[in-house]
Amino acid sequence: MGVPNDRRYLKSHEWHKLSGDTCTIGITKFAADELTDITYVSMPKVGREVTAGQAFGEIESVKATSDLYCGMSGIVTEVNEKLNDSPELVNNDSYEAGWLIKIKVSDPSQHARLLSAADYEAQLGA
């Protein structure tokens, strides 16, 4: 299904792309497809602290509302404002234009402890 190799994953389908001490977080194509038409994304404000393993927001689709989790701790530096008017970006381009938040991470080594693309993909089939 082409899970990108340049980032790491949580079992709950969030991707984490680290660049320096900034981590961009989004959800995988698999999750976006499962949710179907996404109608609303609830995200934290810039400056708020997020904690690895805890929910940082919610994503709603026609079918259901789900919590969003992050695998790294840090401070929110940017949220994808485009999703307010165009939540369907998450469906159409979940790995690029449909990113959710960027955080300044407190511990970059957390990244390596997340699932690799291969491991994430393997557990999808399980």
Place this chain on the structure above:
Amino acid sequence: MLTTPLYEAHKRIGARLIDFGGWEMPVMYRGIQEEHVYTRTASSIFDVSHMGRLYFTGPDTEALLQHVCTRNVSKLKVGRSGYSHICNEQGGILDDVIVSRYEDKWLMVCNAGNREKIVAHLKQHMQGRNVKMDDTTTQSVMVAIQGPATMDLFARHMPIKVGEVARYGFVSGSYMGQKYSVFRSGYTGEDGLEVILSAGTGVLVWDYLTQDGGQDRVTIKPAGLGARDTLRLEAGMPLYGHELNESVDPLSAGCAWCVDLEKEFIGASVLRKIAAEGPRRKLTGLVLEGKRIARQGAKVFTGETEAGIVTSGTLSPTLEKSIAIAYIDSARLASGDKLSVEIKDQRIGAAVVPLPFYKRGS
């Protein structure tokens, strides 16, 4: 899990399948919102073969149906269908059904998830009556074809004349040895048809009607239960398990129009009392501020007082607004106090609007 004769066709065109009332059914093919909009603007075909199809024959059939249905089914003429509730002795809704009167038999279409319960209920009340019930649900196909282009497309492709059939009327017969019934009804708020065919013919008709007609031709496209739900919600139509259940009566559910309190039926005495006193809660349409969706079970408040509960909600593709249906305490509703709905830890403002949210041609 049960599957319909169209199961292989669904898998072939990439449907996403879910468990619905014990049946493995397509929830969507291309996307719920896309299928919704296509139904409002063109024509969609839905596999509704999971719905129960119970045929009744015998001299006491009319008396049996009068006894179990809230509607006065004796007023139905041959070739007409009517929506009804079936209640328990306490006036609670066991199911909502469509009853159709043929020349030589009657048909009851019930909800998939309630079929076993309704079959048992009817069997109990058939005792001492000369009635035969035939549950044909698993032996035939039922499809709903819905949307403004439906009547033209059906006339172009099918050898059955239905243009003259009025809303809630139906025609039946056989074509090349295959029996059919075609009803002018549906569950989307659009004009359209519901068709019962033999299993084999049903598969052929599904494949034929959904084949791509080319770029310049409007075609009938498949739509799943996801779009069926958002369409019925915009049209303000109740869904069993959401707006309707055994602890709700037809009058509180806003369905007094399918209840005839002048006749005797199971639950009538309780319903007469509720009618005299006025229902304590009312099924109410809400439009919420913003785009968040109120799900079934969300609490409704007037000020700080809990006033009701949401039964269904979605982001209306037609109105592009967050809409919901809720049971709200009649007295709280009459107070005119501002309403809000609790979604997670937020209170979202909501305005009361008349049902339906959407009417065709509006």
